[in-house]
Amino acid sequence: MMRWSPALPPRPGCPHRRLRHLLVRELPQGLAPGASTFRPWASASFVGARHLFPCVLAAGDSEPVRRALHDRLNTAEWTLPGHIVADVVVECGTEPQTLRIEILTVED
Numbered sequence: 001m002m003r004w005s006p007a008l009p010p011r012p013g014c015p016h017r018r019l020r021h022l023l024v025r026e027l028p029q030g031l032a033p034g035a036s037t038f039r040p041w042a043s044a045s046f047v048g049a050r051h052l053f054p055c056v057l058a059a060g061d062s063e064p065v066r067r068a069l070h071d072r073l074n075t076a077e078w079t080l081p082g083h084i085v086a087d088v089v090v091e092c093g094t095e096p097q098t099l100r101i102e103i104l105t106v107e108d
Contacts, residue, residue, distance in 0.1 A: 048106035
């Protein structure tokens, strides 16, 4: 297992860019992703990353969009060589028209 440090570059093969590309294809019309980030994550058995994607809704209430998007993303097929999507969470943001998508990936 490799140790993680905020001073070191990302682990080899981090799927963040690929995951963002796949996520953008799944987003409904009118929902635009903002600047995304990721943080390394580890448990006793797994190593991976938490990928955070803030999104802005062009118009309307975010709650119905959140529910539909949560269902859609949880059933999506994610093709990330060497990684598995372990969890997807879609939350309403602090503003009425914002959403926050968090995807947990673990190394396969």
